[in-house]
Amino acid sequence: MKFVVNTSRILIGLLFILSGLIKLNDPTGFSYKMDEYFTVFADDLSPEQDTIQTTIQLGDQTFETTTSLLPQSKVLSYTVMQSAWSSVGEDSTRKSTVSIIQNGNPVHEFALTTKLDSGYNNNLSFKSSINGSEIDSKTFPIKDFQLETSAHDVAISEYVKPPNWAVNLFNALRDYALFVAIFMSWIEAILGFALLIGWQRNFTMWMLILITVFFGFLTLYSWIYDKVTDCGCFGDAIPMNPEESFYKNVVIGVFVLLLYWGKKHITPVFSNSFAVKVLTVLTLLLVGFSMYCKHYLPVVDFLHYSEGTDIRAQMVVPDGERAADHVITTYLYEAKDGSGAQQKVVYDSDKNSFEPKIDYSKWKYVDVVDEQTLEEAYEPPIHDFVFYDKEQTNNYIEDFWLTENKLLMVMHDVKKANEKAMPEIREIASQWKELGHPFWALTASSPEEVEEFRHKHQLSDIEFYYGDNTNIKSIIRSNPGLLLITDTSKVKRVWPSTRLPKFKKIAKHVK
16 A cells, blocks of 8 residues: 555656646646636626517517627617618608618618608607516607617616626636636646655645646536637647546546545655745745746747747648548428428538438428537647638738748737837838838737727738637737748747847848
């Protein structure tokens, strides 16, 4: 038993140290994961809101809509847009197209034919209710074929249920995600050291149990609810999905319980006072190491865009691997002759075939009744590297590959960018372009935020492109960060905004 306990002690101790060091090496990445967990918990624990039912009546046309209230809901807005009236016969008869827009989104459109009566046409009425109780009602007349008002707001803030203490707590913790990440990583590593030297075995064992349960809960939650499965946190450092990670924690938990039952065999290596000094020094070193990695970049880069990576090669599906999911979809069709007869048709994505064959002139589509993925496609390490324009319609990735040498500025959130670095980046971009090389900028912020940022920092000559937030955060742990890409797609060097090089140093890397 003593041999088993001490072997487990060394194994678990080293495992905790390794896991903690990996997280301390990339505290920003771990903070992304903690922030996502806090966000998910806040959303999942938010009180279930009521829905608002609105009936809109325009002449003899009636439209009903149901909207779920959101925690931040204050006013529900409806806008009625009416095209120019046109004559369809007598002078007093008109037709128009009426569009109803809810919170900026079209929800209904219909044609309306009306007849003028004493200068007035029809009435436009709104009637809103929550849980069957009317909360608002208003009628607008249409005069001379024109709406006197085209908008109506329903005040609903008093019907929104406020967040509970747990939601407020998790929302507040989002601002401290980095500190939580560093603390949890330090605890994990220091407990590994404490176990190896046998310091305060009762306290150490209980802390090991608690942290194992903590990480076990997080991984189980991710697995069951399919959340926080990929936040771009550690790249290739810990390539495990939530299910694998949960079972890993179960195995660790078994070993930790074994150590707890056999803790009498765990003997201290040093005296208590000397062990405290050792752990204090280790704490200072670990936290200092983590802050260094936060301020600059991880000492060991596990990300998919590390120096030496050929980005384009990492986006290719290897020969022999599946490029698309193998999906079997079952559709339900109904006879058009009104007999009520139904027919199921199975589509095989690999064969691109439908069975059985049917005459679609005699059958109408009803619904998808079943869909099964028999085999998932291979997902390349880099699969969401894109350069969309602000309309999110065109991807300019092929243009990005055209030139041999380019600088790429990555800024996942312009609102959180290191603004002190922008004058230096602006100068680098200007000098780089003078050499005839392109300077690209990639962000996940909104076009409106980008335009404001460009104006503030005089970046009118830098065109921004838009991509996936998770991917952009996993390119470089700096906001902004700078990448030198040569040979069309090879990452030559990466620099954080806190340690930007002189332009001469950048130019030396270009052929």
